[in-house]
């Protein structure tokens with residue numbers, strides 16, 4: 001598939017087959033759930049009064065405290081199915097995902113998928129129905145005092161309320177394409193004053209979008225910067241990489257015989273849009289500010305493995321320019 005067609009698919013939130021080209025050289029072993037990667041799901045569910053569904057924890061370490069329905073994904077699950085299971089187990093309701101609201105990450109060993117979801121059946125777990133999953137569930141008006149397991153969920157609830165009131169980015173749900181590793185596929189764009197666009201590509205064995213492999217010592221977002229640094233070399237330090245968000249993500253558990261021997265599919269591929277912007281403040285050797293004339297061309301990669309491709313399609317150029325001016329994409333936050 002032509003690179004511009006690949007980019008168009010990604011811009012539309014679709015996925016691209018994950019191949020060995022997408023496996024970063026630094027990543028020898030495939031991702032293995034609950035060993036090298038840990039995925040957490042979390043649901044923001046609102047009722048007509050914009051109360052939020054909360055569950056009271058039964059775990060010893062947070063007994064009696066309240067949290068959103070959340071938990072760790074289990075082997076063989078799709079990401080959405082894990083969220084539906086946690087809501088059912090902890091709150092008693094059946095639900096359907098509406099969209100992902102946010103992705104939080106601390107490298108591949110902790111990635112949290114936060115969904116906005118809606119109730120489709122079941123019934124609220126009431127006192128007396130408690131078990132090891134939770135003591136009970138309730139609709140919280142977000143004002144009454146409630147002892148929270150963690151205040152981190154307040155921002156997640158706000159994200160859900162904001163999206164519930166205004167769908168400010170396209171509905172984004174995982175695309176069922178298996179991935180053996182955790183990677184980001186980068187659509188890194190450079191634009192000049194004439195709004196001509198270029199995209200960074202890897203040349204061999206055939207032109208393809210670069211990927212940033214997640215390693216446990218770095219956040220996913222840092223891995224993207226490493227790829228750009230690998231491409232530009234010393235020119236990297238005169239640029240800024242602005243992450244514009246997640247255009248889509250790909251995950252599909254694909255049961256393979258003799259799982260340990262063959263490629264597993266516990267990985268996730270995040271299709272990311274980012275923009276390379278010349279650092280507006282450049283200084284000479286004496287530290288004096290230099291007048292920066294916006295370049296008409298992208299900085300030539302010092303690494304011959306990479307190249308820039310000028311976007312020829314005006315339709316695709318307009319789509320990319322629109323996204324760059326108003327990203328409105330699924331956010332991904334690196335937590336330290």
Ligand SMILES: C[C@@](O)(CCOP(=O)(O)OP(=O)(O)O)CC(=O)O
Nearest residue numbers: 040041059070071072073086110112
């Ligand atoms: C972000 C979390 O709070 C996610 C919730 O995990 P749980 O402890 O609720 O896990 P389950 O027992 O599977 O439900 C924990 C964390 O990673 O900080």
Ligand SMILES: [Mg+2]
Nearest residue numbers: 069070071090
């Ligand atoms: Mg839980």
